[in-house]
Each structure stands twice: as C-alpha cells, then as structure tokens.
Amino acid sequence: MYEFIRRSPAPVTRDEAAESVGISRKLAAFHLDKLVAVGLLDAGYARPGGPRRVGRAPKVYRPAGEDVRVSIPHREHALLAGILLDGVRHQAPGESGRDAAVRAAAERGRALGADERTRSGSGGLVPEKALAHAGEALERHGFAPDRVSTARIRLTNCPFQPLAGHDPDLVCGINHALLAGFLDGLGATGVTAALAPRPGMCCVELEASAPATEDDTDA
Template identity: 65%
Template sequence: MTSDSTSLAAVAALDDDLRRTMYEFIRRTARAVTRDEAAQSVGISRKLAAFHLDKLVDAGLLTTRYEHPGGLRRVGRTPKVYEPSALDVQVSIPPREPVLLAEILIDAVLAETPAEPAGQAAHRLAHERGRHLGHTERGNLRRTRLGPERALTCAQHVLERHGYEPTRDTPTHILLRNCPFHPLAAKAPDLVCGINHAFLTGFLTGLDAPAVQAALTPRPGHCCVELGVPDTPTTPATDQPACTKDHPPT
C-alpha cells in the first residue's frame, strides 16, 4: 500500500510516546477500554488521557461507543469506551505495492491448471487487473477522443497514485522512477517484471490508448517499464492538461 494522508496522519498521531503506549495497551486488551483504564495504563490524569484518546480517534486508529465495562448495566452515566479500529496503516517511502503483487500471485496459484501454469496465469491476471484499472479511469473521462499525449497525462496521474513516481521527460514518453514491487522484483525479476509489464499493458488497453505502449526496458534505479509512443522524436516536455480536471479524483 502506498502512503496516503490517512496513513500519514495515523503515523503522526503515534509519534507521541504516551499516545503510542496507550494505543498499544488498548490493542492488547481483549475488550473496549474506558478513559480511566487508559489513563492508568500510562500514569496520567483522566483529562489528559481523554485528549490523547481523541487524537487517536481523529486519526482513525480508535473507535468509540458508550457502554459499561464488561457489558454489565450499572447505575449512572454510561462511559465512553475505546477500541482499535480496522484501519490498516502502512507507510513506505518510496511507495510500494506488495499487496497488489501478492493478490495477483495468490490468484494465479489458485487458478493454475495443467494447461496454464501459475506463471502464465499471473501474467494473464495482471493484465486483467490493469485493464480494469484503465477501463475505470477511461469511464471517468468526459471527452471521447483520447490522443497519445492526453493518454500519457492520464497515465501519469494514475501511476503516481500507485507509487510508480512517473516523470514526463518528453510529451510522448514517461519514465517510471520507482518500482512499486521492489525489493521482490530483485529476487525474481523475470516473474515480477513480467507481471508488472502485463499490468501496465493491460492498463493502457483499458484506457483505450492504442498509440501508447508499455515497453519492458530495465535500467538501474528505475521501474523496468516505460510508457511512450514508438518512433517519435524526442523533444522537451510541455505542460499537459491534467486528466484529474476531467473527472473526480479517486
């Protein structure tokens, strides 16, 4: 998973030692925790504990409700209790997409047949995942015609969200400065780079951009794939209208 504002906010909330210790205490407890219990776990006042707990709630790390500890009905005001949310926080710099790769590989193993080994299935499924992504993006565009330069502009915005760190070095060419599947790609380059190539080829297919190709061109310090229009002269890139202006951000 690439870094996003939610994950970064959650990490920032845990930078405080007291807050992090309370959060770890709540995660270890097999039930919802009151403010008093959270305060006692780190030796601070109930009021200060409430401040830190609210910060964790605002960051999406905790959820709240009102109930008596142990579920027993008691006389008096029902206290607010805290428990961990389902938020899965993963921050990586540079961005990585291990979950996408894992899902493709798992699906390939499950789909394996004598006629289609897992490696072939992985390439097919990666192409399908990419095609679905491109098709979704294409459906968000209002204008019907998608020329090569505009297709590359749209691809640049989408691939930025997926951690490829694209750079538009010419109007008809994009370098991908980051491999979202590193370091796994280094362990099995033929397999992982093939999956990556199939994914990006599928994306361009779904985007309906036949003039743009995903070329497998490994180079040190970059993704193994580049996007571009074949046999076009190299000229300095010019600013292109962002495709995000044509549809709501995803």
C-alpha cells in the same frame, strides 16, 4: 495509544488511553478522534455496568480491524501476491506458471484501469493527455511517475521491490502485463507500456504516440 488499544481485550476509554502514554485526557481525545477519522479505530459508548463518568457513559475505542503498513518507498506486495494467486488458481491445462501469472497480471491491470476510468469519468483523451492521466493514476499505486517529456513517463519506483530482485524476469513480465492491461482498461489510447529496465527503478516506461500530422491524415 493505538498499540495499547489493539492489545486491550476490551474497548478502551479516553482516560485509559491517556494513562497508557502519560498525556492529558483532552490531548488523548484529540488523537483518538483522529484515529477514528482515518478508519483505524471505531468509537462507541460503554455499556451499562462499565466505567462511567458522572452523568453520561464514557466514549470507548476499539480497533477497526484495518491493517496498518507503512513503507517508504511505497510497496504493493499484496498486489503481486494476489496476481500470483490468481495465476495459480486459474492456470489452464498446458499453460506454464509464468504465462498464467502474466495473464492474471494483465487481467488485474485491466480491472484497475477500468475502475480508475469509472472513478474519474475520463476516456477518449488524446495520447499526451491520456499519458498524463495514466501517470496521475499510477502515482496512487506507488510507481512515482516522472514525466521526462511530453511523450514519456519514467516510473521511478518499483512497488514490487525487493521481491523483484529474486526473479527480475518474472516480476518484470508481470509488471509489464499489469501496466499494459491498466492502460487498456483506462482507455489510454495511444499510450503504451514499454520495458526499459533501469537500476533502482521500475522496469517499465509509458510512451505516448505522436499525434497524427496533416500529411499522415492525407495518407
């Protein structure tokens, strides 16, 4: 039904949507309203002169203009493209393209981290809790974090594959800068992003520094 509505030159009624896939009007209405709820369709009512049911204008549906992309595992190609565009647009005189892209990645990471910090209201956490918070935030960006110990999170998915395979050094450098900037913007004090390439996984791991001991404090 969604594909039918996207191809239609005019808003589609429930009857038309139901007929397009051979189901009842009631079942079509259920699915159409679900698509509205998740933002893929907009709903309204037919203007005078259009198709009508007795006593009322029929509800009609049109595409909401949102892109639909499904990827398993999760990919963030648009994020990588945005970083590269920022690098090209703001490349400083004498700066290499790689350095510009890495700088743009760090800036984008800090912005993402700051947004997450504002959204969650967190900050000033001890390293282990900051590590856990960072992992939860990066889950939403498709990094598939796996907390292998209290002080280390392995990121088991690279959202920039398969593009990373074309230039691993460049993409890993961008990814490392992005995640380091993210931790900075998040305020994840005591948590660092470390390069740790593994086949089929993200090239970066997150590490929390050990809490200070009484001896360290005295020293």
